Amino acid sequence: MTNLQNDLFLRACKRQPVERTPIWIMRQAGRYLPEYMAVRQKADFLTMCKTPELATEVTLQPIDLIGVDAAIIFSDILVIPEAMGMHLEMHEGKGPVFPHPIRNEADAKKIKKIDPTGELKYVMDAVALTKKELNRRVPLIGFSGSPWTLLAYMVEGQGSKNFSKAKHLIYNNPRLAHSLLDKIADAAAAYLSAKMDAGVNAVQIFDTWGGLLSQDDFEEFSLNYIRKIISLVKREDVPVIVFAKGVHFYLDKLAESGADVLGLDWTMNIGDVREKVGDKVALQGNMDPTILYADHEKIRREARKILKSFGHGSGHIFNLGHGILPDVRPENLKALVDFVKEESVRYHKKV
């Protein structure tokens, strides 16, 4: 199927037979790694995103150091709004900030179509360089925020507990919200397609803030635009993963969105979800990221529980239920990865 030395991840995405369960970790190229922090000391976060050599360096770190089965290109979901014309700043301790958020029609008019090989060329260059450096060892994943999650930041201007201003917009000016979501969906699709052209083997759409919406609002303001992206980017050989955190209520609809894989947060029971939708999609997840604070024995016990809950057969990609936390010890992640590789073999033996 591919010329990769290790294509377990891609086969699991397509629910094809595998010898063991593949594993990668959201935010695996991140602050928990001292090697990442060493690079981060030389350059700020956005410079790292925009310098292909640095992005490639940190993207490769967890492959070499931890032994995960897929790489995910180091970047940020907010590079799309930035490319759409919004000035983006990274504030130490506070996170990303758009000093001029979108609040009305006039602000929205300034939002432009993106050229993914123009202002976002640095991402494509990072993908190409990473592919070269990976040298066919493991697949490379590209990603984008969902339109709702991106809109939430673009309207709020920064992270938020309730994203009140974004909710204000969708309830008081739904027409403007929809027109923005549609533009963002087009941009995200163009961006993901360009990444596929540049060589990524799979893509993940992060709907980090989908779980802040009621069921009807999720369908209207998030799911519809996730569907649109998938319909625009879908290719036979590049699986699409959708990870909608906190969206416990519409797994069936997400499973029919065109996605190949559903990412699950740690509040789901992966076995129950498999029973419900496992004939339609593969499942990715879903260990509580804070379990990595525990000792190795506890980590292994919890990992075993998840493997067992999913059960026999392909269609499971092991991951955490959200990004790895910065204060986790790398050896704890290594213990998890080693254990999953070893323990999962039994779930893939022919019976």
Added chain:
Amino acid sequence: MTNLQNDLFLRACKRQPVERTPIWIMRQAGRYLPEYMAVRQKADFLTMCKTPELATEVTLQPIDLIGVDAAIIFSDILVIPEAMGMHLEMHEGKGPVFPHPIRNEADAKKIKKIDPTGELKYVMDAVALTKKELNRRVPLIGFSGSPWTLLAYMVEGQGSKNFSKAKHLIYNNPRLAHSLLDKIADAAAAYLSAKMDAGVNAVQIFDTWGGLLSQDDFEEFSLNYIRKIISLVKREDVPVIVFAKGVHFYLDKLAESGADVLGLDWTMNIGDVREKVGDKVALQGNMDPTILYADHEKIRREARKILKSFGHGSGHIFNLGHGILPDVRPENLKALVDFVKEESVRYHKKV
């Protein structure tokens, strides 16, 4: 059943017939009310909690100004840990802080049993005074945090996105965590019982952070202690409401916890939940609090959807799916309350 002029709320808790759906609002005595802010300008938050006259004054405000069907005594869930010996500070903008959080056995040893009519006498005085001022108009609700939610604050020392330190504790020293949870459950039960003695007509247990736990962890570290509290405080004529935010996965177990009412956050479909557990418990909720940012027409449309979703018959207490936000306009809440009172009549007509 009671000598109250309006006991709709209590009857709905017990799934007895009502003429219309009762409504009250989490955090209804709060910052969205200018009249509350006027009191708040004279005294800081903890002083308000500890001064029965002030607590009574703001508890009554939404009864007089908004017309809700139940009062909830103005207080804070963290008065229990404070009474257990933890120094509590309120930091403007940052919220409550325990400068000396619990991190180990030595810290835990300093935690003492509470005497709810001793150091928490001010709450009982506020309850008694409020009862007098309410003059039988509507029922009065008392509340407590769940042991897990209280432990999370006591260990973390403050609000947190992941409550990493609390997770650290439960995974690395579960014995200590359980011994603390058990003590907190005893304290919460003693506190709620004393409130009942002082005159509250119902109690609500808030498990604000239950949704941060995986399913197994929720059962082990939260649900078990909620069950314990309920078994200790249960009285025939004082309904118990459990509101576990984000706990979408164990509604069936919560419905069998001994609670009379389940509070639902806004990501649930109240009609689906009724179908699942509505023969065991009443349901409270569950409009997205941010809907109150919308115009009155939209607010009414959303309220109608929830009333319709629950459907005909008793056992529904209208509420938001979380606390009212401080930047909501009071007239928007008033519009919601008026509409629910009027529109819900049709769902309680004898057919």
